[in-house]
Amino acid sequence: MSEHGLPPVFLERRSYRRRRMMDALRLLPILGLFLWMLPLFWPTAADGPGAPDKMAMSTAVTYVFAVWLTLIGSALALWSFLRSSPEMGEDANAEPR
Amino acid sequence: MASVNLLVGVSLIYVTFLFAIAFFAERAAAKGRGAWLRSPLVYTLSLSIYCTAWTFYGAVGYAARSGMEFVTIYLGPSLVMIGWWWALRKLVRVGRVQRATSVADLISSRYGKSNLLAIVVTVMAVIGVTPYIALQLQSVTLSLSIFSAPDAGGEVDQAIAAFWVAFGLAIFTVLFGTRNLNANERHDGVVIAIAVEAVVKLIALLAVGIFVVWGIAGGIAPMMERIDASPIGEWDMDRSRWVALTALSAAAFLALPRMFQVMVVENEDERHLQIASWAFPLYLMLMSLFVVPIAVIGLDLMPAGSNPDLFVLTVPLAEGQVGLATLSFLGGFSSATSMVIVATLALSTMVSNHVVMPVWLSARAEGAQVSGDVRNVVIMARRASILMIIGLGYFYYRFSGGGAALAAIGLISFVGVAQFLPAMFGGIFWRGATRWGALAGLVVGFAIWVFCSLLPSFGPGVVLSVGIFENGLLGIGWLRPQALFGIEGIDPTVHAVAWSLVLNTTAFIAVSLVTFPGPLERLQGAQFVNVFDHSTQARGWEAARATSEDLMVMTQRILGADEAQTLFRAEAKRQGLDGSLPEPTQGFLQNLERELAASVGAATAHAMISQLVGGASVSVQDLMAVADESAQILEYSNQLEAKSHELTRTAGKLREANQKLTALSVQKDAFLSQISHELRTPMTSIRSFSEILRDTEGMGQVEKTRYASIIHGEAIRLTRLLDDLLDLSVLENGQVSLRYEAGRLSDLLEQSIVTAQAASTRSMDIRRRHVNEALVLTTDLDRLGQVFINLITNAQKYCDADDPELVISVQQDGDELSVAFRDNGTPIPDAARSVIFEKFARIGDQDGSGAGLGLAICREIMARLGGDITHVPAAQGNTFVVHLPRRAALAAQ
The missing domain is CATH 1.20.1730.10 (Sodium/glucose cotransporter)
Incomplete structure (x- = not known):
């Protein structure tokens, strides 16, 4: 009985995982947008003399590039995960638009 | 350096x-x-x-x-x-x-x-x-x-x-x-x-x-x-x-x-x-x-x-x-x-x-x-x-x-x-986007860009005068290139981006909402938006009007001779033709249009093919014709399917009828040999005994009487057989005349049993429920009695049980009255059941006395009386049920 039962469960898990990875892929740009728009909350000269200390440029540069690297790394990881499944395109199509 | x-x-x-x-x-x-x-x-x-x-x-x-x-x-x-x-x-x-x-x-x-x-x-x-x-x-x-x-x-x-x-x-x-x-x-x-x-x-x-x-x-x-x-x-x-x-x-x-x-x-x-x-x-x-x-x-x-x-x-x-x-x-x-x-x-x-x-x-x-x-x-x-x-x-x-x-x-x-973005992405994601909407969006966005971004970039006083910068176009304060609608203090680039894209998109959507797209536009819109559902192409051309030569000449001039010939030859091969010119089918024209579009653009390719083919573009009529065509094809195939089912059914019935015919033919052969035997046996004894009577000298009176009785008996048997055959033939041809009269069912049954038992040597236990039989029938009582006698005689003749028993039960069930005759003999085999009511059908060779006409006559009589007779299989014994229509039965007063 278990011999017949196990493989479908395994396949189901895999395709489930792939779908969630596709979700992650789709949400990644939204995360990127949020992280890159975060500097909008940093104080600027226009906030007047009462504003907190301004962000140092080195910190700003480090932050922007760290986000960049994170996004690239995540996109790369997701791509290499999804690449192994040949149905990547079809799977994407099967999802409701 | x-x-x-x-x-x-x-x-x-x-x-x-x-x-x-x-x-x-x-x-x-x-x-x-x-x-x-x-x-x-x-x-x-x-x-x-x-x-x-x-x-x-x-x-x-x-x-x-x-x-x-x-x-x-x-x-x-x-x-x-x-x-x-x-x-x-x-x-x-x-x-x-x-x-x-x-x-x-x-x-x-x-x-x-x-x-x-x-x-x-x-x-x-x-x-x-x-x-x-x-x-x-x-x-x-x-x-x-x-x-x-x-x-x-x-x-x-x-x-x-x-x-x-x-x-x-x-x-x-x-x-x-x-x-x-x-x-x-x-x-x-x-x-x-x-x-x-x-x-x-x-x-x-x-x-x-x-x-x-x-x-x-x-x-x-x-x-x-x-x-x-x-x-x-x-x-x-x-x-x-x-x-x-x-x-x-x-x-x-x-x-x-x-x-x-x-x-x-x-x-x-x-x-x-x-x-x-x-x-x-x-x-x-x-x-x-x-x-x-x-x-x-x-x-x-x-x-x-x-x-x-x-x-x-x-x-x-x-x-x-x-x-x-x-x-x-x-x-x-x-x-x-x-x-x-x-x-x-x-x-x-x-x-x-x-x-x-x-x-x-x-x-x-x-x-x-x-x-x-x-x-x-x-x-x-x-x-x-x-x-x-x-x-x-x-x-x-x-x-x-x-x-x-x-x-x-x-x-x-x-x-x-x-500024292209709204028209581009609106077109890809929104089927409602129309040509006029796209045009309006593009023109509005472009105008704002020129006024707010391009011209001011040359600096005040070069293309746009300082006056326009300060007081707006034509002196209207709302139309200042860097402060549209009088909103000041926005960064000039942000100002241009925001206003141009917002107004572009607004114009695009608003005009799209109020205009109506043409058929080709709607077709293309569906193809763009649903590109992942069907990557098939728009219906293009009425193929018959373009000749392959014209198309070839035109294609050569755009793609070059070699490529055009390769393309046409490949298509001809695909169509299974020998030469280098394919039939200008619709699919080929669409393919060709796309090939040409890759060289000279979709609009030009469309225009060029339309000049050759004649049709300017796809009209609603064309689309409807296609829809009709496919609907007809669908209907036709449904009809075919139905016909094929019908044929299958007919073939099944024919097979069944054929099997029955074959079985009947076998029965008929069996009957012929039987009837010859039946006729010959009495004939033989009649001939033999009459010869004895004629030729034997000095025969005693007793012997003469005995032999004459034998001859008489045999003649009666022959007459009965011939009567049966005649009876059946009359019944089958519908020439019988029925005499309707009223009578009690119990009396009829009683009479039938007495008659049947008088003719038989075997004793049989017959059980009845007299209460249920208290009914008055209006029917041809003689004929019905004939059926009952036949059934009882059959039971007596063929029931092989040690203690033969016949149960006669009467049931009044809503519409009809049924009289069941159930014996306790060996059940009739399934294979034989379908033919027992046929003429000359005899089961096995238990007894040579019957000609196999009794049940056939019963069936014919019941059919004339408006009822029928059926055999109900049971684990033990055989049950014959006589159904009578309601109008025949009237409850006893």
């Missing part, structure tokens, strides 16, 4: 090198060995034409002026690429399925192959990209002048330098961009040259960056300290610009004609896009990595007032690194040339396909069937367009004086091309 001549020499060698690469790549592709030319790596690198001289020189200048703001130009495209699934995936698929050759082609194709729209987009693209090309010329000439400046008397005349740069670029583009006509055959040579240039500019910028960080600043930590100590050491960002420029760069990345060229037209495999989704952001990140350090060091080292746009060159030069400076120059040169080549190529395709060709075609009264080679016309149109576009760029450069910061020019161009 490197001389200008040396640089010119290096540049020429570099260009020759690119030429060679492009040439060999095209050779390899032609020989079919060009698979590596189409790798994901090359695709990603070719996308890098996004990074132009603006990136190479301008980004550092931008950073030196505004800090981290420069990075927004790369954040937008990075987000678009990382989010490829949302928009790019569909754009690339649509572009490939529709074989779009340019942004204009895509938009025109989406909105019903409208050429008007294509022309508007083309004109906007040319105007929008011209400043950008000027920017490239400016950056190359500026960089040349840097090298020459210190040499006394060696001052380069910038105007002349710019002219020669423009001229060289035009030659290169003409040579490589217009070698093959079909835009969808792709420019292998150009793409590989761009990929090489992408590597050169990346290496150059990284080299300068590494030199600055480790060579000058002395490592990362000291570099960070210097950044914080510099004039741009604190985060001081205009928030609206941060948002607007990120959005703008994302929009421009999607809408720039040159990006469309490399991203969609030159795309070989959609999976390359998935790889580029992370590889291209990586490239962008590397390109921007050292921008801030170079800017900071430049601000630190260079004298006040030096142009920050050229720090990439001047910093290594000031440090005496001539080799590095030369590499850097080559990087900038690469950025500029690759951008100009691709942008010009994309624009020239648009100009020749959507402006020159339609004009040329309509100017020739004969239409597409003129003699002469359209192919040459197309190529000439493209070459002229290339020269014109680069010429425009040159004049813009001269006119604007070459003084503005590079980044400012680049942004103006971005805002211009971003």
Whole structure:
């Protein structure tokens, strides 16, 4: 009985995982947008003399590039995960638009 | 110090090198060995034409002026690429399925192959990209002048330098961009040259960056300290610009004609896009990595007032690194040339396909069937367009004086091309978008761009008077180019981006909502929006009206003789024809239109085929005809199916009837032999005994009487047999006359039992329920009695049980009255049951006395009386049920 039962469960898990990875892929740009728009909350000269200390440029540069690297790394990881499944395109199509 | 001549020499060698690469790549592709030319790596690198001289020189200048703001130009495209699934995936698929050759082609194709729209987009693209090309010329000439400046008397005349740069670029583009006509055959040579240039500019910028960080600043930590100590050491960002420029760069990345060229037209495999989704952001990140350090060091080292746009060159030069400076120059040169080549190529395709060709075609009264080679016309149109576009760029450069910061020019161009975005994406994602909506959006957006961004860029008092800047157009305060609707204080770029895109989109949507699309437009709209559901093509042509010869002549003139013949032969082969001319089927015409569209654009191809084929476009009637046709086919196939089912059923019945006939035939044979036997046996004994009576002398009276009785008995038997046969024959022919009379069922049964038992020697136990039999019947009682007698006699004759028993039960069940005769003998086998009511049927050979007519007569009688008789199988014994219609039975009073 278990011999017949196990493989479908395994396949189901895999395709489930792939779908969630596709979700992650789709949400990644939204995360990127949020992280890159975060500097909008940093104080600027226009906030007047009462504003907190301004962000140092080195910190700003480090932050922007760290986000960049994170996004690239995540996109790369997701791509290499999804690449192994040949149905990547079809799977994407099967999802409701 | 490197001389200008040396640089010119290096540049020429570099260009020759690119030429060679492009040439060999095209050779390899032609020989079919060009698979590596189409790798994901090359695709990603070719996308890098996004990074132009603006990136190479301008980004550092931008950073030196505004800090981290420069990075927004790369954040937008990075987000678009990382989010490829949302928009790019569909754009690339649509572009490939529709074989779009340019942004204009895509938009025109989406909105019903409208050429008007294509022309508007083309004109906007040319105007929008011209400043950008000027920017490239400016950056190359500026960089040349840097090298020459210190040499006394060696001052380069910038105007002349710019002219020669423009001229060289035009030659290169003409040579490589217009070698093959079909835009969808792709420019292998150009793409590989761009990929090489992408590597050169990346290496150059990284080299300068590494030199600055480790060579000058002395490592990362000291570099960070210097950044914080510099004039741009604190985060001081205009928030609206941060948002607007990120959005703008994302929009421009999607809408720039040159990006469309490399991203969609030159795309070989959609999976390359998935790889580029992370590889291209990586490239962008590397390109921007050292921008801030170079800017900071430049601000630190260079004298006040030096142009920050050229720090990439001047910093290594000031440090005496001539080799590095030369590499850097080559990087900038690469950025500029690759951008100009691709942008010009994309624009020239648009100009020749959507402006020159339609004009040329309509100017020739004969239409597409003129003699002469359209192919040459197309190529000439493209070459002229290339020269014109680069010429425009040159004049813009001269006119604007070459003084503005590079980044400012680049942004103006971005805002211009971003106006395509609503029409493009509205068309891909919204079926309700119409041609007039797209046109309205484009025109409104473009007008605002010209008024708020392009014209003010020349400065107050040049094109727009100072009065207009201060008091608005025609003195209306609401129409000030940098404060529309009287809202002041917005950054000019943000102002232009926000108003142009918002009003563009509003006009697009509003007009789309109130207008109605044509049939072709709706068809194309459905195909674009649902591109993943069905990648089939729009219905095109009434094929019968075009002859293959005409099509061949026209195709030859566009694709060239060889390719046209190959195409037609392949189609003929596919259709299973011998010659080289296929039947002009509808599928072939659609295919052909797409092939032609790849060369001359969708609208022109559509127009050319429509001239030959006769139909202007698809009308609603056509669509309805198709729908009718398919409905008819569907109905016809349903009918066929139903008929086939019916035939199957009939065949089944026939088989059944045949089996029955065969069985009956066997019965008949059996009966004939039986009846002969039945007739012969009495005849034989009658003959024998009558001979004995005649011939025997001295016979006693007793014996005479005995023999005469035998003869009499046998004669009676013969008569009975003949009576039965006659009876059945009368019944079957319906000649019987029935005598209806009323009588009690119990009396009838009683009488029948007495009669049956009198004739039989075997005793049988008969059980009845007299209460149920208290009924009055109105029927032919004699005939019914005959049936009862027959059934009882049968039971007596054939019941083989040790204690034979017959149960007669009467049931009145709603509509009918049934009388059941159940014995306890051996049940009749299933196989025999279907024939027991047939004539001459006899089961087994238990007893030779019956002729097998009894049950057949019973059935006929019951049928005449309006009832029937059935045999009900049971585990033990046989049950015969006589059904009588209701009207026959009246409950006893």
